[in-house]
Amino acid sequence: MSGEKKSPYIVPIGPTHPALKEPVMFNFEMDGEMIRDVDFAPGQVHRGIEWMGMRRNPVQIVHLTDRICGICGVSHTLAFSRAVEQVTGIEVPERADYIRSIIAEFERIQSHLLWAGVAAHELGFDSLLYLTWQVREQSMDVIENLTGNRVNYGLVQVGGVRRDIVPEQHRIIEDCLSAYEGALGKLLDLFLHDKTIAMRCRDVGLLSKDDALKLCTVGPTARASGVNVDLRQDYPYCAYGDLDVRAILPDQYAGETRGDVYDRIVVRLLEVGQSCGIIRQCLSEMPAGEITAEPKLAKLLAICKKAQGEAIGRVEAPRGECFHYVLMEGKEAPASWKVKASSYSNLMSWIPMLRGEQIADIPIIVASIDPCLSCTDRVAVVRNGSPSILTKDDLHRLSVEKTRRLQQ
Amino acid sequence: MTEKVLSPEQVAQVFREKFGAAITDIRITERREGVKKNPNFNIWIDIDRSILNPAVATLIDIHFPHFAVISGVDTGDAVRLIYHFTVFYGHPGAECTVSFSVNLPKSDLSVPTISSLIPGAVFSEREKQEFLGVRVTDIPDGRRLFLPDDFPDGVYPWRKDETGVSDGMINELWRSKRPTDRPAPPAAEKELCELPAEDVAEKEGSS
Amino acid sequence: MKPTPSFNRSLWVYHFNSGSCNGCEIEIVATLCPRYDPERFGIKLVGSPRHADVMLVTGPVVKKMKDRLLRVYSQIPDPKVVMCIGTCGISGGVFFDSYNLEGPVDEVIPVDVYVPGCPPRPEAIIHGVVTALAKLERLEGGSA
Numbered sequence: 001m002s003g004e005k006k007s008p009y010i011v012p013i014g015p016t017h018p019a020l021k022e023p024v025m026f027n028f029e030m031d032g033e034m035i036r037d038v039d040f041a042p043g044q045v046h047r048g049i050e051w052m053g054m055r056r057n058p059v060q061i062v063h064l065t066d067r068i069c070g071i072c073g074v075s076h077t078l079a080f081s082r083a084v085e086q087v088t089g090i091e092v093p094e095r096a097d098y099i100r101s102i103i104a105e106f107e108r109i110q111s112h113l114l115w116a117g118v119a120a121h122e123l124g125f126d127s128l129l130y131l132t133w134q135v136r137e138q139s140m141d142v143i144e145n146l147t148g149n150r151v152n153y154g155l156v157q158v159g160g161v162r163r164d165i166v167p168e169q170h171r172i173i174e175d176c177l178s179a180y181e182g183a184l185g186k187l188l189d190l191f192l193h194d195k196t197i198a199m200r201c202r203d204v205g206l207l208s209k210d211d212a213l214k215l216c217t218v219g220p221t222a223r224a225s226g227v228n229v230d231l232r233q234d235y236p237y238c239a240y241g242d243l244d245v246r247a248i249l250p251d252q253y254a255g256e257t258r259g260d261v262y263d264r265i266v267v268r269l270l271e272v273g274q275s276c277g278i279i280r281q282c283l284s285e286m287p288a289g290e291i292t293a294e295p296k297l298a299k300l301l302a303i304c305k306k307a308q309g310e311a312i313g314r315v316e317a318p319r320g321e322c323f324h325y326v327l328m329e330g331k332e333a334p335a336s337w338k339v340k341a342s343s344y345s346n347l348m349s350w351i352p353m354l355r356g357e358q359i360a361d362i363p364i365i366v367a368s369i370d371p372c373l374s375c376t377d378r379v380a381v382v383r384n385g386s387p388s389i390l391t392k393d394d395l396h397r398l399s400v401e402k403t404r405r406l407q408q
Numbered sequence: 409m410t411e412k413v414l415s416p417e418q419v420a421q422v423f424r425e426k427f428g429a430a431i432t433d434i435r436i437t438e439r440r441e442g443v444k445k446n447p448n449f450n451i452w453i454d455i456d457r458s459i460l461n462p463a464v465a466t467l468i469d470i471h472f473p474h475f476a477v478i479s480g481v482d483t484g485d486a487v488r489l490i491y492h493f494t495v496f497y498g499h500p501g502a503e504c505t506v507s508f509s510v511n512l513p514k515s516d517l518s519v520p521t522i523s524s525l526i527p528g529a530v531f532s533e534r535e536k537q538e539f540l541g542v543r544v545t546d547i548p549d550g551r552r553l554f555l556p557d558d559f560p561d562g563v564y565p566w567r568k569d570e571t572g573v574s575d576g577m578i579n580e581l582w583r584s585k586r587p588t589d590r591p592a593p594p595a596a597e598k599e600l601c602e603l604p605a606e607d608v609a610e611k612e613g614s615s
Numbered sequence: 616m617k618p619t620p621s622f623n624r625s626l627w628v629y630h631f632n633s634g635s636c637n638g639c640e641i642e643i644v645a646t647l648c649p650r651y652d653p654e655r656f657g658i659k660l661v662g663s664p665r666h667a668d669v670m671l672v673t674g675p676v677v678k679k680m681k682d683r684l685l686r687v688y689s690q691i692p693d694p695k696v697v698m699c700i701g702t703c704g705i706s707g708g709v710f711f712d713s714y715n716l717e718g719p720v721d722e723v724i725p726v727d728v729y730v731p732g733c734p735p736r737p738e739a740i741i742h743g744v745v746t747a748l749a750k751l752e753r754l755e756g757g758s759a
Contacts, residue, residue, distance in 0.1 A: 046554040047634060047677060048713040051565050051573065055712075064709050070638025070734065086439050094443050114641070133648040140645075150645075151638045151734050216475045216528035227498075229474065234496070234503035241446040241501070287443060311437070312450055312492065312505055314476075325479040325492065336566075338479035345476075348528050556679045556715070565714060577714045581675060581707025584719045 030359065038354045040347070050337050057332040058084050058158055058304045059297055065324075066152050069341060071114065074100075074107045075317030076324070076339065077156040082237065083313030083326040084158050088303050094239075095289040096160035101239040102173075102282050103146065103155055104315070105275040109180070110139045111318035112268045115370045116191065119265065122363040123200055124400030128190060135183050142176045145169060159300055160292025170283060177276045184273050191265055199406045201262035205353045205365035208259055215348045219320025220267045221369045223249055225259035231316035243281055248274060261368040268370075305332050317342045319370050343369070360398040413502050416449040419470065419495070423453060426466055430459045449504040457510045457519050460491075464525050467506060471495040476505075478532040480540045482568045487512045487540055489519060518543040539566045625657025626748055629667030629691065633684050633720070635674025638734040639701040643671060646737040653741060664690040669747050672726075675703040675710050676717040688724045694754040696747040698728040700740060705729050 029037040049068060053061045058080075065076040078100060085092060113136040120128035140150045146165060147153040155161050165173075191197060207217070212225040222229055230247035232240040248270045250256075250263040257263060294300045310327040320342030327336040346369045353365055414422070420434045432454040438447040455463055467473050473493035480489045491508045512519060521544050523530045533544045534553040541564040544550070552559075564571045630643055646653060647660060661667050664687045676684060688697070697720075702708040704720040720726055727750055730743035 046556075046679075046715050047675065047710050048565065048715045049710075052710065052713055054566075067636045067638065067709050067733070070636045070641055073638070082439075086437075092441065097442050130649050133645065134650060137645075137648070137650050150736070151641060213472055213474075214527050216526065218474070229497040231503075233500050234498065235448050235494070235505075236446060236501060237441055237448070239442045241442040242444045244500075246500075247498075285443075310452075312507070314494075314505070321474075321476065323476045323492065325477075325490070327481055336479060336481035338477060340477040344531070345528070348531060558678075573714045578712055579714065579716055579718055580712045581716060581719050582711040584706065584722055 028354075028359075028362075033358050033360075035354050035357050035359065035362075038351050040350065050339055053337045054333050054335070057301055058334070059301060061334070061337070062157055063154065065339075066154060068339065070151050071111050072107065072317040072319060072322065072342070073152050074104055074156060075315045075322040076341070078104060078238075079313040079315040079322045079324040080326065080337075080339075081156055081158045081313070082315070083311045083324045084304065084307075084328075086311035086313070087309045087326060087328050088158075088307040090159050090293050090303065092160055092293060093290040094287045095164075096291050096293075097238040098282050098286045099161045099165055099291065100156060101243075102165065102279050103143075103153065103161075104238070105279045105282075106139060106143050106146075108318045109272050109275045110136050110143065111370075112272050113139070115268060115318075115367075116187070116265070119261075119364065119367055120191075122367050122399060123197060124403040125197075131190075132187070135180075135187070138176050138179060142172055145172055157292065157300075158304070159294045160290070162292070164291050165283075165286075173279065173283060177280055180276050181273065184269070184276075187272075188269055191269060192262075196403055196407050197265075198262065200361075200364065200403060201260060201265065203258065203260050204357065204361055205261045205368055206259050207349055207353050209257075211352050212259070212349065215352075216345050217320070217349045217369075218345045219317070219342050219370075220264055220271065221320065221346050221349060223247055224257070224263035224267045226251075226257040229321075231314055231321055235314060237315060239282055242285070243278060245274070245278065261364055264368050264370075301332070304328070306330065310336075319343055320346060346370075358402075360402040363399045413496050413499050414470065416451050416504050419504070419506065420451060420453075422470065423463070423466065427455070427459055427463065430456045432456070446501055451504060451506045452509065453506065454509045454511070457512065460508065460510060461520055461522060461525065463508055464491075464493075464522050467493060467495065468525060473506065473526075475526045475529055475532075478529070478536055480536050480542070480566065482540065482566060482572075483511075484568075485514055487514060487517060487542060487567075489536065489540075489542065491522070512542065517541060518545055520545050521547045523548060538564070540564050541567065541571060625659070626669055626744065626751070627659060627661045627667050628669045628671060628744070629661055629664050629687075630671045630673070631684065631687055633672055633674040633680045633704070634677030634716075635701065635703055639673040639703075642734045642737055642740060643673070643700065646740050651737045651741060653744070658744060665692065667691050667695070668751060669696045669698060669744065671698050671700050672704055672720050672724075673700045675707050675713075676720060676723050678715050678717050681717045681723055684720075684723055694751060696727045696751050696754075697724060698730060698743055698747055699726045700730045700735060700743070702731050702733050705731055708733055 028035050049064065053064060062077055062081060065080045066073045068076045113132050117129040117132035120132065144150050146169060147155045147163065155163060207225045209226040212222045212227050218229065226249060228247050228249060232245040233247050248267055250266045253266050253270060294303065307328045308330050313324045315322045322342050323340040325338040326334050329335040349369060350366065357365060416436050420436060423431060424434065435452045437450045440447050473495045474497060476492040476494060478489055478491050480487060489510045489512065493506045494503055495506060496502045496504060510519060519542060521533055523533065530547065530549055531553065533547055534550065536542050537544055537550060538552050538555050562571060563573060565573050632640060670691055699705055699720045703710060706719055710716060717723060728743050728747045730739055732739055
């Protein structure tokens, strides 16, 4: 065995992992325990949404966009509605802008807490998973109180929102925010001051600022590498223009930016705190007025039917920039509709991140860009021509074992 | 790469001066939201495909852009691709989107790749290849992205002509097991599988 | 919940995503969290179909996933119960016409319990799993 040059093994992973819009099929070229190269192929969840959208009217499409992704549902609805409003020239009332911002921030909070739990699970800290998801349940209660459902809110419609936030609901929101601001200190302590998490996450999955720019990453993945990009700061939409939001970069907390998994945890947890502040400010400054420019759907459809032109709607989803381009040409259905989810841009950053890393680090690195849910499924390892199958349990077990080794 | 922030009119001026006649049209639109009504700007530039790479290089000189996506539409006898970029992120309130529209006649559906300047664009270019039938020359990796491998060749889902999705390919899920001897909605209730008579727990549900 | 004499082991659940939006996934994982806590009944999520008794399928079946769904279905040992979570798998939901979808789940594999909702609440999912449990008991009682 010694003295021979071992040829690299190819390890295919996937595709059944409930991540992204598309569970991804990976192929790793291994050199012992180290990854030499990565190749991946998405496409497992391609449902033909844009094609379906070109056969329906904008009001129906809004309900379709809610279900593009379960975790960042509001972002897609918001981006699409804003694009259609710009084409048709509908002026959204200011109260609706503030309500949209509030619900977008709540979605960000619950998404980041979900991700923190998933990251903890991938590292082997199941108790942290349960703790974070228990904390998240309180925001789900508030969201249910405001919108009527825990996931797929159905709150946003072209021209405004469908439900109002009445003063009786302010108390529940306020309770949740103060509970979160108290819990945030504890969460930061648990995640960031733990020695094992630091050992697992520091200098793992590095993405340099140059790579982040060239591969067009967005959201917390880009911010953790030092790129100062945040739509709420640069291209303020809805109520953010009045609020003066600043992007959170890891050097505000840790003093330096390294672009590894640890920095991504820092950015996301700090954003939870930022969102609480934003919601509070929105609630106190919310202007009175209408909640939608056109409550009657038939009239709304008539306006959309006469519209001509193209527009872009961009929104800062929890994972990054969500981009919708709509072209309407006087018919009921849009002539062209392009959706870019935030994970679409972040996918290519897996390649430089995974090169040179160990197989036990695959789950946490893949999860660190937050591809909508958890990770990979089955790993087939081909060693000298005889395949042996590792299941998701095995891959997860490798990751957990590494943690236990480090803890000793 | 200068970090000076230009206004949208100045950006448009840079392009007009550099490329002159190859630019067919420049439009600037804006949108104002919130109570303070701060404006957000979009710049739309129609260019010829021969100056696509030089135009992107000029944009990189102004400020390394963030490439969002390429959108495409079938306009009858041509396919129009729009490359969406954003510049001046990092400066609060100053970001503007820049969109290059390239018109490709259906007789010659090829466009040069921009992945030498912006490596992250490969994904979007692959997607356009399989959805619109556009050929991207010199693309480093031209495999299919989202469509399954056994999807018929020559069918491009976003095209509105004969190469689009034919009616035979559409699967209407709502028709599955719907009774056919009555008018479409309302349909009969589905037969439930036989449940035992005992009232098994609603109790665990309450938190 | 009244355990019956033929109930002799905990229910292990395997989850398969055939192309869903992840809304149902989140609700399934939320069901396993301390708030609803079905683990006190022994219900847990397993990583391999060969250990499972109940299979949860979410999503309308995307063409690429059809073969895998069939393969996973055949890997689960009898007696098994298949549950279809969410309206996508029942009738397509909002994706009611598409060129890349294979059809509702019961056109690919036989389904025993349907849990409608978009996404169904955790309480509804638990009710569905308990119904599946009752059906499994009857199947085992019948074959024993």
